[in-house]
Amino acid sequence: MSYPEKFQGIAVQDHNDWTHPKKISYEPKKFDDYDVDVEIEACGICGSDTHCASGNWGPKSLPLVVGHEVIGRVVRVGPKCHTGVKVGDRVGVGAQVSSCLDCDRCNSDFEPYCAEFITTYSQPYPDGYVSQGGYASHIRAHEHFVIPIPEKIPTHLAAPLLCGGITVFSPLINNDCGPNKKVGIVGIGGIGHMGLIFAKALGAEVYAISRSSAKKEDAMKLGADHFIATKEEPDWEKKYASTLDLVIVCASSLTEINLEQLIKTMRIKGRIISICVPKETEELNLKPFQLSGITIGNSQLGSRKELIQLLQLVADKDLKIWVETLPISEESVHDAFVRMEKGDVRYRFTLTDFDKEFRN
The missing domain is CATH 3.90.180.10 (Medium-chain alcohol dehydrogenases, catalytic domain)
Structure with missing residues (x-):
């Protein structure tokens, strides 16, 4: 060589x-x-x-x-x-x-x-x-x-x-994704589709969250237990109020997400973790009182240790x-x-x- x-x-x-x-x-x-x-x-x-x-x-x-x-x-x-x-x-x-x-x-x-x-x-x-x-x-x-x-x-x-894979896997395992947890994945794209697969493989009850129902069939095949189409379901945040333990935001832009609605779906001590990295000019504005009882954070890539863990999970469970x-x-x-x-x-x-x- x-x-x-x-x-x-x-x-x-x-x-x-x-x-x-x-x-x-x-x-x-x-x-x-x-x-x-x-x-x-x-x-x-x-x-x-x-x-x-x-x-x-x-x-x-x-x-x-x-x-x-x-x-x-x-x-x-x-x-x-x-x-x-x-x-x-x-x-x-x-x-x-x-x-x-x-x-x-x-x-x-x-x-x-x-x-x-x-x-x-x-x-x-x-x-x-x-x-x-x-x-x-x-x-x-x-x-x-x-x-x-x-x-x-x-x-x-x-x-x-x-x-892509480790970027969504890292916040899942660092925020207690597993059995008896209800986990939402926002944005069913290149990274989000892997988030559905991994969250399900880790034992969570998985909620796919997208603007429309166009990807519903795919999401269910990928492992979602529930599908929320935010632009098609009036008052969706009320239907799922105080439901989710963890949400990973995989969309390309945080400002395109209605965080005020999403926050209402979180249980107390729930966490919304973003992995999106939008244009450098994008800014996020939130009213402090909206954050009562929950945490919003960001996750970046993943470590060597986490990557080896992900690869082993994929191999052991034959995830595709x-x-x-x-x-x-x-x-x-x-x-x-x-x-x-x-x-x-x-x-x-x-x-x-x-x-x-x-x-x-």
């Missing part, structure tokens, strides 16, 4: 023309003692990719290779690596590639909240190198963020778990998320970006056939 000094990737060249990425070659970051190089076989397409590519989260250093749901084979291991990863292993890299690994947060398995967090693409390392993502031939990351993939999980289904595959190319990434903007995906994309694009 050899590779060239330069990596190749499908990169966004211009935020104003972000749906037309181009293939480039680029220098990888300096290889450090704890780094691992992965030859990529597949990469999921996340909503974060379109936000960064389009400039919704502010201008980024370009050209930029996005993608942080990476599955591949290890081709190089740093001399000080000690996690047990070895050349030839099938592994995954999610939305984080580095942290200090020495602060209280890191030592408590909350690496995504470390002050020295480095995301998989678009963020500078201390030496100024801007991280590049997984629509590429290879990726280089600190060993802590290189995760073994259970043999039982197919590659194209494993990829979306590395960001809904994924459409596309062979990676400039054209395929363009098509996927356009379709994602239209909401034309049920419910995740995974790019495949990396060997044909990068290793011919």
